[in-house]
Amino acid sequence: MKTLGYYNGEYGPLEQMRVPMNDRVCFFGDGVYEATTVENHIPYALDEHLQRMERSAAKLEIPLPMELQALRETLLEMTAKLDSGSSQLYWQLTRGTAPRTHAFPKDARPNLWITLRPFSMRDPSLSYGLLSVPDTRYFHCDVKTLNLIPNVMAAERAARAGCEEAVFHRDGMVTEGSHSNMHILKNGVLQTAPLSNLILPGITRAQLLKLAREMGVPVLEKAFTLQEMFQADEAFFTSASAFCCRASTLDGKPIGGKDEALLSALRNAYLDKFRKETSAVNPYLEKRP
Ligand code: PDD
Numbered sequence: 001m002k003t004l005g006y007y008n009g010e011y012g013p014l015e016q017m018r019v020p021m022n023d024r025v026c027f028f029g030d031g032v033y034e035a036t037t038v039e040n041h042i043p044y045a046l047d048e049h050l051q052r053m054e055r056s057a058a059k060l061e062i063p064l065p066m067e068l069q070a071l072r073e074t075l076l077e078m079t080a081k082l083d084s085g086s087s088q089l090y091w092q093l094t095r096g097t098a099p100r101t102h103a104f105p106k107d108a109r110p111n112l113w114i115t116l117r118p119f120s121m122r123d124p125s126l127s128y129g130l131l132s133v134p135d136t137r138y139f140h141c142d143v144k145t146l147n148l149i150p151n152v153m154a155a156e157r158a159a160r161a162g163c164e165e166a167v168f169h170r171d172g173m174v175t176e177g178s179h180s181n182m183h184i185l186k187n188g189v190l191q192t193a194p195l196s197n198l199i200l201p202g203i204t205r206a207q208l209l210k211l212a213r214e215m216g217v218p219v220l221e222k223a224f225t226l227q228e229m230f231q232a233d234e235a236f237f238t239s240a241s242a243f244c245c246r247a248s249t250l251d252g253k254p255i256g257g258k259d260e261a262l263l264s265a266l267r268n269a270y271l272d273k274f275r276k277e278t279s280a281v282n283p284y285l286e287k288r289p
Contacts, residue, residue: 001013001081001082001083002082002083002084002118003015003082003115003116003117003118004078004081004082004114004115004116005017005113005114005115006074006078006112006113006114006115007019007111007112007113008065008111008112011078011081011114014115014116014117019111019113020097022097022098022099022100023094023096023097023111024094024095024096024097024098024100024105024108025092025094025095025111025146027100028102029145029146029147029148030060030094030095030146031060031062031092031093031094031095031111031145031146032053032056032057032060032062032092032093032143032144032145032146033053033090033091033092033093033144033145033146034049034050034052034053034090034091034092034144035049035088035089035090035091035240035241036049036088036089036203036240036241037086037087037088037089037119037121037240037241037243037274038079038082038085038086038087038088038089038116038119038278039085039086039121039274039275039278040085040086040278040279040280040282041079041080041082041085041282041285042079042277042278042279042280042281042282043075043076043079043089044240044274044277044278045203045207045240045277046072046075046076047072048203048206048207049203049240050068050071050072051068052144052201052203053091053093053144054068056143056144056145057093057110059140059143060095060143060145061104062093062094062095062110063110064093064110065093065109065110065111065112066112071112074112074114075089075091075114076282076283076284077284078114078116079116079282079284080282080284080285080287080288081116081284081288082116082118083118084118084119086118086119086120086121087116087117087118087119088115088116088117088118088119088241089114089115089116090114090115090116090117091112091113091114091115092112092113092146093110093111093112093113094110094111094113094146095108095110096108096109096110096111097109097111119241121243122242122243122245124243124244124267124271126245126246127245127246127247127248127256128163128164128165128237128245128246128247128248129158129161129162129163129164129247129248129249129250129252130158130163130164130165130166130167130177130235130237130247130249130250130251130255131157131158131161131163131165131166131167131250131251132166132167132169132226132250132251133154133157133158133166133167133168133169133178134168134169134170135150135168135169135170135175135198136150137150137151137168139197139198140197141175141176141197141198141199141200142195142196142197142198142199142200142201144200150178151178151179152178154166154168154178155178155179158178161252163249164245165177165178165179165180165237165242165245165247166178167182167226167229167250169225169226170198172225172226172227173223173224173225174193174223174224174225174226174229175193175198175199175223176193176198176199176200176202177237177239179239180202180237180238180239180242180245181193181199181200181202181204181205181237181238181239182229182235182236182237183205183208183235183236183237183238184224184228184229184232184233184234184235184236185232185233185234185235185236185256185259185262185263186228186231186232186233187233188217188218188259188262189217189218189219189220190208190209190212190217190218190219190220190266191219191220191221191222191224191228191232192205192209192219192220192221193221193222193223193224194221194222194223195221202238202239202240203240204238204239204240204243204244204270205238207270207273208238208244208266208270209221211266211269211270211273212266215265215266215269217262217266226250229250229255230250230253230255232255232256233256233258233259233262234246234247234256234257234258234259234260234262234263235247235250235255235256236256236263243267243270243271243274244263244266244267244270246260246263
């Protein structure tokens with residue numbers, strides 16, 4: 001298959017899949033999601049993404065439709081069905097299917113959606129423009145819910161300004177990107193906002209901080225300002241699909257470019273880990289017809 005859509009056990013080409021209008025995601029965005037990059041038919045950091053989904057679902061009191069291990073197997077099985085070994089794996093869990101009422105419908109059973117699309121990695125040597133946007137989101141940004149309107153609006157504003165990503169800030173304090181975590185390098189220190197209800201605990205962020213510590217790079221988990229971003233040696237953003245992207249402008253003004261060696265070392269360490277861990281064999285590949 002070139003693309004794949006899955007809904008509660010049924011699957012087929014993504015473009016041909018149909019879902020019930022009464023899935024609560026249509027009315028309320030009532031669900032949680034995850035996304036990761038697949039290489040060699042192996043979804044990267046799958047366990048970390050599954051654990052975060054379990055935490056997000058627990059916060060919304062959405063029960064998992066199956067054990068985490070069974071969900072893992074389903075995702076691996078679906079990943080093996082795609083022709084391309086390089087893809088974007090996305091899955092979401094919605095509260096259930098019922099006529100529209102705000103409170104949880106009784107006896108709702110969660111719906112599992114999975115999508116897979118071919119994907120090619122960005123050239124890691126590229127650098128990108130950023131646009132600062134006031135962070136008008138609510139105070140549950142640590143939960144990976146489907147309520148993404150402020151993120152969508154910010155991403156569109158950035159795109160219209162010819163930028164790759166928006167930098168959310170609350171009164172000048174940077175929180176994160178519209179779909180990434182933001183970081184700076186200053187005097188050899190990797191600085192990033194601390195985990196709180198104001199940011200998503202990014203899997204890429206966590207892995208990068210761990211790698212930095214192993215490499216002896218000091219890490220400071222303290223929020224920085226837009227001003228500090230302008231004065232940083234490097235500024236960059238991370239996500240499961242973008243990996244580790246260097247920023248070259250913020251609001252049209254040049255930033256960073258003063259510690260490319262350290263940024264490259266961190267990015268290469270991340271890419272090495274990615275390549276190593278995606279060199280395993282997906283057991284479901286052998287069962288393909
Ligand atoms: N977004 N912050 C936000 C608001 C995000 O949406 C994302 C990821 C991240 C980075 O998290 P991670 O490293 O676990 O991907 C931070 C995904 C890629 C998306 O919405 O498509």
